[in-house]
Amino acid sequence: MWMKKFFLGIFLVFILLSGFVTYQYSQYATSQITQDAQKSLISATKNKVSLLEKSIASNIGLLKFLHSTPPISGIGRALENNGNDPADNTTLAQWKNRLDVIFKALIENNSELLQLRIITVADGREFLRVDRDGGRVIAVPEQRLQDKSDESYFGAAAELEFGEVYVSSINLNREYGKIVFPTQPVYRIAMAIFGPSGDRFGFLIMNIDATELIQRFVAETGFINEFWLVDQAGNFVFSTNSKLDFSAQLNPSWTLQSLYDVTSFGAEGLATIAEKAEGKTQWLADREVVYTGTSRDEHLFVYSLLNQTVIDQRINARHREIITMGGISVSILAIITLVFYRSYRASNKLNNANSTFQAIVDGSVDALICIDETGLVKTWNHAAAQLFGVPQSSVLNKPVSEFVKLHNVDLLKQLTVSKSKGSVLAFKDTFDDKSGYLKHLDISLSPIVHRSSQMESFALRLRDITSEVRSEELLKQSNAQVRERTEELKRHSEELEVAHKQAMEASLAKSNFISTISHEMRTPLNGIMGTLNLIQNDPLTSSQQKYLTMAERSVSTLAVLINDILDLSKIESGKLEVHNQEFSPREEVESIVQSMSVKAIEKGLELIIDTTNIHHSRVISDPNRLKQVINNLLNNAIKFTNEGEIRVVASTSTLEQGSVRLSVDIFDTGIGIAQENQHKLFQPFSQESSEIATKFGGTGLGLSICRQLCQLMNGDIGFESIQGKGSHFYFYLDMPESECDSDSLAAELQGQRIGLCLNNDSLRNVVAKMILSWGGQVSEPKASIEQWLNHQVFDAIIFEAESRHYNALMKALKTRTAAQSTLPMQLIELNASTPLPPYQMGGELDVTVISKPVLSEDLLAVLNGNDAEEDVTEEESAQRSTKPFQVDLHGVRVLIVDDNDINQEVAKGFLAPLNASIDCVSNGLDALNLVMEKHIDGQVYHCILLDCQMPVMDGYECARQLRYNSQKYGHSNVPIIAMTANAFSGEKEKCLAHGMSDYITKPVDSERLVEKVSRWTKKYQNQRGAEAIQTQQVTAKSTYKGWKKDQALKRMAGNQALLDKIVTMFQASSVEYMEKLESEISARNIDEVTQWSHKLKGLCGDIGAQDLREMLAEMEKEARKQEECDITQIETTYRQAKQEYSKLMEAIASPV
Structure with a gap:
């Protein structure tokens, strides 16, 4: 007991000492954290003051530079000499124009500048003004110049002496006496302008957007909670709390004095600020003065505020650290004390070990018996006494076999075996308890080995497993029931298999139905599509062409619907x-x-x-x-x-x-x-x-x-x-x-620099990725186009008309073309028009046009210098348009076997113009009879077009008869081309297995049908070079010369169908576009005039309407001048374009 008190006393002394040290260090830490917070506050305030002063000083320097430019002094001299500067004979208007250009350039290159003005002191009116209006920089017309004599800054700026700079307070911009919405924070810097005589003419004033300055001021607060910028009257200019911004204009009642209680600032400028509202926040604050101009009387205050709660939290956190360290120290001492104390108690525990072991044995649910090597009982636990009904006092030092009487196993023999093997023996047996009930036992016999490796005793464990054995018997009965249930499930599975077979038969029936309906739907669809293709060969009016296009689209939609249904059916049946x-x-x-x-x-x-x-x-x-x-x-x-x-x-x-x-x-x-x-x-x-x-x-x-x-x-x-x-x-x-x-992309553009002037971000990124992947370099204009072109050498420039740099780029390039006659770089325009191969566009600039979407092959070919398609003469185009058709089926006899009259006419319409000799029958039996008649007469067919699904005799049986009864029909080797509407997989193999030579699906495509017939009958065709067939697309030359139709056809690789489609699209959309253009010209909407004239210009370029395109280009060029454009000239050009458009539409509608 005395040892426990000794250890406890040492432990209490150490705790008292640790508490004293902890208290002293806590006081020191509190003082240190407070000092660090004050230093951080002062440093943050000075940084914000430096930020404001540097920003304002930078703009003052810019104003001084502008003040020193020649137009400022030139205007003063001109005003004092009746509008003419005697120094270089420059007029006042010329000086104003030059200054206007300087103002625009400065604003365009300085995103913070909103406005540059000269205001006269005589009447307070604006003498010259240039504004930033959204994305544009414009000079304000003279009739819109305002009187600013009532503005707050006018009086101070009008009294400035030479070299003095006036900086206004930062406030929300006002126009015509009202705050502009959305709100725009600005401040103004002004310098006086004096004439040669020393008289004050006016002052130069610069409006600066303070948005970026505010964002930088309120950003990166770091450890500091809030920053305020306050004027001399206590009004909030702006702060990290946006509710206080510009209180003088938005909420005059909110001032520093009205909202907060401020203690006096000490030598370091520190004070305590608390909200006047009850229970509100308290801050530790620092204040610094910001001088903005040459006058020391005009200044602002920067407040940095640190929430007192934050300081307290840091102090509390440090206290917790100290307490934690103290706690750890106390814990270590406690552990050491505990180790010594436990060693003292070890001997006591050892004395209790035997009694603990005995308690465990007595508490076990298994019967545990310790016997010596002769079988005498040494220990007998409570569970053994209950199991065998004999108390411990009655069995000690007596043979175990007297009390444990097993039915099958002799325990003494098992004892001998375990001793000889030195291992555990496990076995099961039964015995009868005192009541005569049969008990099942799980028994293990384990030798107890001492340190001397002697086996002097054995542990006998006996567990009553009677309940487990009975559960096992119940499980066997359950298994038997499961087997019976399995047999039932097997019978049910057989029933499901029968049902599955029936479902497969139903699926097969559905497939057969789809096959049949496919043929029945595709056959009339083939007739419709073929008839429409034949109508295309005849002369059509514009309205007929429009209706025909509508019909083709409807048929195409129906074909897609049928294909979707058939595809889904094939997928579901597993036949796709x-x-x-x-x-x-x-x-x-x-x-x-x-x-x-x-x-x-x-x-x-x-x-x-x-x-x-x-x-x-x-x-x-x-x-x-x-x-x-x-x-x-x-x-x-x-x-x-x-x-x-x-x-x-x-x-x-x-x-x-x-x-x-x-x-x-x-x-x-x-x-x-x-x-x-x-x-x-x-x-x-x-x-x-x-x-x-x-x-x-x-x-x-x-x-x-x-x-x-x-x-x-x-x-x-x-x-x-x-x-x-x-x-x-x-x-x-x-x-x-x-x-x-x-595939690894070769660096084919290695060393080349490509300029990009593209409007769409995604398109620009993709084009840039292409160029970079080919080893090229990419550059985009960041400043003006002139600077961009002057500072870099380009191998090519890629642009689009929608780019915001388009007008400036065209102007700069045309200037260089006039000076150099040729440009050292390629010019590539991306055009959102009809997809065509790259082609050269005529005009002042040598521009290569690539249609959107931009293909990598087209772009790389043009950048590598591969020539694009050039414009050709009308004579060359006419010669190409009358090029002979390459297939002449003169002398070829064709038999068409189809039960649908329309399908017969369609096939005839495709082959008859090629001089083939054609016969038609409506079923397989008629075909066999006709073939046999021709064979008897000594004539044979060179090709048979055979429908598969027909009444009387289908195409499969007809083909089989022709192939295997050659002596009767004499056409064993005739090419047989199957025409089937069945879209299921395996149909082609089925046709070939029945003796057919080739396979074509309905609806039948004209080119595909002609190609197959020509290929199979090549040896029967007459080679008549001079008699080659002319295509029916040759058109008479129109008297209207403004439509360069042949050039457009050449750009489309001679694809007449594509040109016809584009012309049809032009007819459908151009009427609405012309009406829109006329409406916007009447309404004087210059931006819309630019847009619609550009769209119409692109459409005209697609179809080769060159004269109308040039007129629209002139309108677009004039409209892009915005406020300086001549609307009268646009109206005159539009009247000419309207007449030209009427001529073009007449030429399009005229019969071929």
Whole structure:
């Protein structure tokens, strides 16, 4: 007991000593934290003062520089000499113009400058004024100059002496006596202007945007809670608490004196500031004076405030650290004391060990018996006494076999075995208890080995497992019941198999139905499409062409609907096949996107494609299914996007699993998809909502098919969308790396510097990535165009008319062209018009035009100097347009077998103009009879076009008869081309297996049909070079010379159909554009005149309406002068353009 008191006394003495040291150190830490906070406060205040003074001083220097420019002194001399400067005979107007240019240049190159003015002191009116108006810098016309004599700064500025600078307070800008909204913080700097005689003419004043200064002032508060800038009257100018900003103007009652109690500032400028409201915050504050001008009387105060609570928190945190350290020290002492105390108690614990062990044995639920090597009982626990019904006092030092009578095992023999092996023996047995009940036991016999390795005793453990044995028996009964249930499930499975077989039979019936309905739907559709193609060959009026285009679009929509339904059916039945082949991912993706660009252009959308991260030249997949997925996603993006942009990003990457992943992402700025409807998108026949389906149409099959196609091609698809902002659809396809070729881009533009003047950020980033990937360098104008061109040497400049630098760039380039005759760099314009190959545009500048979306191949070719298509003469174009058709089927006999009269006429309409001899029958049996008649007469058919589904005899049986009864029909080797509307996989193989030579699906494409017939009948065609057939697209020359139709056709690689489509689009949209342009000219809306004249100019360029395009270009150029434009000249030019437009429309509508 005395030892415990001794240790306790030492422990209490150490605690008292630790408490004293802790208290002393806490007082020192409190003083140190307070001093550090005061130093930080003073330093932060001085930093903010330095920030304000440096910013204002910088602008004072700028004003002094402006004050020293020649126009300032020149205006004074001119005013004193009747408007003429005797120094260099410069007029007052000339000095004002020069100063106006200087003002504009300064404001354009200094984002903080809002306004530069000269105000006369005689009448207080503005003499000259240049403002920043949004993104423009404009000189205010004389009739809009204002009287500023009543402004607060006028009196002080009007009394300035030579060299003095007046700096106003920072306040909210006012125009015509009212605060401008949205609010704009400004301050003004002024210097007096004196004439040569010493008379004060006026003063030069600069309005500076204080927004950036305020942002820098309130930023980076760090340890300090608040900063205030306060004037001499106690009004808040601005602070980190925005509610106090500009209180003199917005809330005059809010002053430093009215809101806060301020103690007097001491020698270091420190004070305590507390809010007057009860229970509000208290701060420790520092104050410094800010001198803004030459007058020491005009100054501001900077307040830095540190919340007293923050200081208290730091002090409390330090106290906690001290207390923690003290606690750790006390804990260490306690541990040491405890170690010594525990060693003292160890001996006592050892004495209690035996009694503890005995208690454990007695408390065990198992019967534990210790016996010696002769079988005498040494210990007998309470559980053993209960199990065998014998108390401990009755069994000690007696043979165990007298009390533990097992049915099957002799314990003494087991004792001998365990001793000889030296291991534990485990076994099970039974015995009868005192009541005669059978008990099951789990028994283990373990030798007890002492340190001397002698086995003098054994531990016998006996556990009653009667309940476990009975549970096992119940389990066996349950297993038997499970086996019976299994047999029932087996019978049920057999029933399900029968049901599955019936379902497969139903699926087969559905497939047969789809096959039949496919043929029945495609056959009339083929007739409609073929008839429309034949009508295209006849002369049409503009209205007829419009109706024909509408019909073609409707038929195309119906064909897409049918294909979607058939694709879905094939996918569900597992019959859709993926035909993997090698292709270039970059070329395939760019081609797909370019084919969709016309739709995007029609809606005024920016379509951008980025393939810079495609690192493989060849991959293995199904390009047709890839095209189907991209077409569907891109079509949706265009459909649901009314303005903005659509961006397609394609990339390839190598995965760790030895595969290549092709990823395609499509971003749009469309209407987006509501979160609660996003789960519907990939379900068949499901759209986001009924309103969307009604407004935009569609079947709801496209995305479902896309997902299943991606999964078939070892990929997947997903999307992200925010309603009202747009959507991001993405999918990927995985392909074996061993079958793909990697591609490293060559540095073909190494050392070249390319200038970019592009309006759209996404387009600019993509073009820049392309150029950088080819080893080139990119530069964009940061200041003026003149400086940009003068300070760098470019190999090429890429621009678009929508760029804000376009006018300045064109002006600068034309100036250099006039001086140098040729430019040392390429000029490339990106044009959002009809997709055409790159071509040279005539005019003063040698500009190469690349159509959007920008393809990497086109851009690289132009930058490498590969010549674009040039304009050709009308004679050359006319010669090309009358180039002979390369197929002449004269002497070829063709038999058309189809039960649909329209399909017969369509096929005849495609082949008859090529001089083929054609016969038609409506079923296979009639075909066999006619072939047999021709064989008897010694004539044979050179080609048979055979429909597969027909009454009486179908095409399969007809082909089989022709092939295997050659002696009867004599046409064993005749080419048989199947024409089928069945779109299921395996159809082609079925046709070839029945003896047919080739296969073409309905609706039949004219070029594809002619190509196949020509290829199979080549040896029967008469080679009549001089008698070559002329195409029916040759048109008589129009008397109207303003339409360079032949040049437009040349730019489209001779594609007459494409030109006709573009002309039709021009007819449909130009009327509305001309009406809009006329309306905006009448309303004097110069910005809108610029926009609509530019749009019309692009349309005219697409179709080759050169004269009208030049007139519209003149209107656009004049309108871009904004306030300086001549509206009368625009109206005159428009009247001429309107007459030219009427002539153009007559030429378009005139018959060919």
